[in-house]
Amino acid sequence: xxxxxxxxxxxxxxxxxxxxxxxxxxxxxxxxxxxxxxxxxxxxxxxxxxxxxxxxxxxxxxxxxxxxxxxxxxxxxxxxxxxxxxxxxxxxxxxxxxxxxxxxxxxxxxxxxxxxxxxxxxxxxxxxxxxxxxxxxxxxxxxxxxxxxxxxxxxxxxxxxxxxxxxxxxxxxxxxxxxxxxxxxxxxxxxxxxxxxxxxxxxxxxxxxx
DNA sequence: ATACCGATTAACT
DNA sequence: GTTAATCGGTATA
Numbered sequence: 001x002x003x004x005x006x007x008x009x010x011x012x013x014x015x016x017x018x019x020x021x022x023x024x025x026x027x028x029x030x031x032x033x034x035x036x037x038x039x040x041x042x043x044x045x046x047x048x049x050x051x052x053x054x055x056x057x058x059x060x061x062x063x064x065x066x067x068x069x070x071x072x073x074x075x076x077x078x079x080x081x082x083x084x085x086x087x088x089x090x091x092x093x094x095x096x097x098x099x100x101x102x103x104x105x106x107x108x109x110x111x112x113x114x115x116x117x118x119x120x121x122x123x124x125x126x127x128x129x130x131x132x133x134x135x136x137x138x139x140x141x142x143x144x145x146x147x148x149x150x151x152x153x154x155x156x157x158x159x160x161x162x163x164x165x166x167x168x169x170x171x172x173x174x175x176x177x178x179x180x181x182x183x184x185x186x187x188x189x190x191x192x193x194x195x196x197x198x199x200x201x202x203x204x205x206x207x208x209x210x
Numbered sequence: 211a212t213a214c215c216g217a218t219t220a221a222c223t
Numbered sequence: 224g225t226t227a228a229t230c231g232g233t234a235t236a
Binding site: 021053056058059105157158 | 216218
């Protein structure tokens with residue numbers, strides 16, 4: 001769960017879609033090649049902080065910095081299932097936006113929660129922007145088979161790194177942006193099982209007829 | 211100083 | 224499928 005308290009409004013949502021960005025080796029990451037600038041400085045901090053940056057001059061994206069100090073890795077939060085403060089989210093997103101779309105997509109997520117560059121570097125353990133683990137009573141535990149891996153969005157310039165399946169989303173969840181295409185998506189549990197067994201008799205394809 | 215471009219979105223054809 | 228919006232970061236001069 002991601003919680004925000006901005007402008008007197010409390011909002012929160014369950015994280016349903018993320019992407020991993022893996023430090024210097026990953027050409028899709030802002031820290032590719034060890035690049036270190038005022039914008040991405042927080043990526044080099046210890047995990048647990050927010051990395052917020054502006055993109056296309058219009059939108060903001062929020063990441064969870066992970067890893068040890070000087071290991072610039074982060075997880076982009078791409079979509080939430082709105083849980084708390086839906087009225088505030090609707091007010092920020094404008095009329096006519098379906099509830100499932102309030103925080104669907106990284107730019108929409110930050111707008112719904114009122115996140116901007118003033119929260120860059122925020123400590124996600126406490127403060128106005130917080131990460132929590134919801135109780136099992138509120139949300140049933142997520143089964144590995146319901147976590148789908150797929151290529152990351154919007155990084156076609158990154159060569160071989162563009163095809164790494166480092167996007168993770170909840171299968172068939174209505175709040176996931178750019179729903180992974182059947183055949184390209186693979187459940188995490190299937191990855192695990194195939195990686196330690198012989199190749200499949202049948203190549204991966206559309207898992208169910210349409 | 212100037213030019214290019216992006217971890218996007220909404221509105222188009 | 225395509226494109227405009229819009230500006231800080233980054234590279235180049």
